[in-house]
Amino acid sequence: MxxxxxxxxxxxxxxxxxxxxATRRRLxxxxxxxxxxxxxxxxxxxxxxxxxxxxxxxxxxxxxxKEAVLLSADPERLQAVxxxxxxxxxxxxxxxxxHQALTAWAQEVTEEVAELGDPADWLSxxxxxxxxxxxxxxxxxxxxxxxxxxxxxxxxxLGTDPDLDPYPAxxxxxxxxxxxxSLAAWxxxxxxVSLEHLVDLAFQALKDGLPETTSxxxxxxxGADRKDHH
Amino acid sequence: MxxxxxxxxxxxxxxxxxxxxATRRRLxxxxxxxxxxxxxxxxxxxxxxxxxxxxxxxxxxxxxxKEAVLLSADPERLQAVxxxxxxxxxxxxxxxxxHQALTAWAQEVTEEVAELGDPADWLSxxxxxxxxxxxxxxxxxxxxxxxxxxxxxxxxxLGTDPDLDPYPAxxxxxxxxxxxxSLAAWxxxxxxVSLEHLVDLAFQALKDGLPETTSxxxxxxxGADRKDHH
DNA sequence: CGTCCATGTTGCAGACCATGTAAGATTTCA
DNA sequence: TGAAATCTTACATGGTCTGCAACATGGACG
Numbered sequence: 001m002x003x004x005x006x007x008x009x010x011x012x013x014x015x016x017x018x019x020x021x022a023t024r025r026r027l028x029x030x031x032x033x034x035x036x037x038x039x040x041x042x043x044x045x046x047x048x049x050x051x052x053x054x055x056x057x058x059x060x061x062x063x064x065x066k067e068a069v070l071l072s073a074d075p076e077r078l079q080a081v082x083x084x085x086x087x088x089x090x091x092x093x094x095x096x097x098x099h100q101a102l103t104a105w106a107q108e109v110t111e112e113v114a115e116l117g118d119p120a121d122w123l124s125x126x127x128x129x130x131x132x133x134x135x136x137x138x139x140x141x142x143x144x145x146x147x148x149x150x151x152x153x154x155x156x157x158l159g160t161d162p163d164l165d166p167y168p169a170x171x172x173x174x175x176x177x178x179x180x181x182s183l184a185a186w187x188x189x190x191x192x193v194s195l196e197h198l199v200d201l202a203f204q205a206l207k208d209g210l211p212e213t214t215s216x217x218x219x220x221x222x223g224a225d226r227k228d229h230h
Numbered sequence: 231m232x233x234x235x236x237x238x239x240x241x242x243x244x245x246x247x248x249x250x251x252a253t254r255r256r257l258x259x260x261x262x263x264x265x266x267x268x269x270x271x272x273x274x275x276x277x278x279x280x281x282x283x284x285x286x287x288x289x290x291x292x293x294x295x296k297e298a299v300l301l302s303a304d305p306e307r308l309q310a311v312x313x314x315x316x317x318x319x320x321x322x323x324x325x326x327x328x329h330q331a332l333t334a335w336a337q338e339v340t341e342e343v344a345e346l347g348d349p350a351d352w353l354s355x356x357x358x359x360x361x362x363x364x365x366x367x368x369x370x371x372x373x374x375x376x377x378x379x380x381x382x383x384x385x386x387x388l389g390t391d392p393d394l395d396p397y398p399a400x401x402x403x404x405x406x407x408x409x410x411x412s413l414a415a416w417x418x419x420x421x422x423v424s425l426e427h428l429v430d431l432a433f434q435a436l437k438d439g440l441p442e443t444t445s446x447x448x449x450x451x452x453g454a455d456r457k458d459h460h
Numbered sequence: 461c462g463t464c465c466a467t468g469t470t471g472c473a474g475a476c477c478a479t480g481t482a483a484g485a486t487t488t489c490a
Numbered sequence: 491t492g493a494a495a496t497c498t499t500a501c502a503t504g505g506t507c508t509g510c511a512a513c514a515t516g517g518a519c520g
Contacts, residue, residue, distance in 0.1 A: 140370030166415040167447045177403030185396040209437045217397045
């Protein structure tokens with residue numbers, strides 16, 4: 001332990017850990033590629049394992065289910081959202097806090113998609129997930145986890161009992177709804193309108209009591225009110 | 231056809247249809263009972279079929295999957311919601327229309343639960359669904375279907391293209407969110423606060439721009455502001 | 461080094477879910 | 491009653507996922 005090379009130690013861990021992580025990533029990458037190519041149901045766990053050069057059993061050692069491949073990699077983001085909510089300025093109303101949190105999230109997603117090389121890649125993953133009933137259910141479950149996290153953090157912040165006060169839970173589902181629709185609209189726009197802008201408009205509409213004249217309604221119409229992304 | 235007994239014909243259809251419906255119902259009832267007793271994952275399709283006295287294959291002829299048993303029976307309700315939305319008074323703002331639709335829905339649910347004999351029965355089903363990750367996902371997928379229906383109906387009513395106007399979709403997810411949280415709060419309250427009242431409070435909060443002082447926040451606190459349930 | 465332990469991987473057996481098919485039973489209708 | 495449509499059933503098959511017992515590899519220690 002005292003003679004370990006610190007630089008490598010910090011960034012990658014031991015050989016064992018590095019290999020493990022590599023295998024995990026390889027499995028995920030291969031699986032997503034195959035899903036995008038052929039559709040989720042037309043890819044077997046065995047094929048994924050084979051393409052990643054491990055046994056089928058090993059695949060299930062890494063992922064509890066085929067679905068799980070699609071939904072992996074989130075807990076730290078969940079924690080990040082929680083931190084933003086509990087750490088926001090003291091006097092800020094809950095709606096504003098959520099607005100902030102979602103804005104930050106939107107920025108992260110935007111960056112991530114930009115980094116992923118092809119936005120088409122992420123988009124195809126999104127689309128794949130939309131097509132398959134199974135996958136939509138899984139996606140929804142993930143959203144529910146996020147909602148619970150948000151609701152918990154909000155309740156904590158507001159100092160109320162989530163069992164007696166429906167307000168945090170309501171805000172949480174609303175936030176998740178705003179995010180989902182913004183994401184969908186963003187995907188439809190092909191990225192020509194910034195995700196952050198869409199989130200802003202949706203929250204503005206919420207704060208104004210959902211008037212029918214909200215400018216959200218023309219966010220995607222080819223006018224001059226577009227905002228360059230990031 | 232001409233010598234058919236009309237009274238039976240009207241309410242139940244032919245012998246075939248009646249038997250079919252009976253089998254479907256029996257399968258569903260048996261399955262739900264088993265789920266409630268042992269938990270979803272601890273019940274196999276074979277056991278359900280056996281308890282309902284049909285072959286395993288027949289079970290899958292009625293339900294495409296084990297999950298489907300929990301989520302079945304909705305299309306007509308979906309249509310009802312759609313009708314309420316498209317059929318609401320002309321000048322009414324979309325938010326108000328949704329409020330109306332959800333109020334109607336709340337009443338239906340309340341009645342249905344009341345009819346089901348034991349509210350405990352429905353509640354246990356609700357609880358079962360909450361416990362199992364698989365089931366929660368399926369439940370969420372069902373909610374998504376409802377959201378899409380609402381969004382479609384709203385877009386039609388507003389005369390906009392859902393691909394260019396995120397507003398109907400946003401309202402739809404918000405409505406679904408309101409309903410879900412109201413349902414959860416209702417379940418927690420054990421029915422001591424009317425579902426309709428909870429929906430009202432949530433919508434009031436929405437129309438007011440989600441102020442932190444909304445009376446929704448005290449809907450479940452044992453005060454005097456309870457409303458007898460229908 | 462060589463040994464030992466922890467950890468990871470693998471194959472295998474087996475339970476369960478789900479679907480296609482073909483044969484047999486039942487209902488419908490003429 | 492008899493032919494046609496429809497339902498049920500058994501059987502076979504493919505795919506998901508788990509438990510278990512070997513085996514291989516990486517890390518720690520003398």
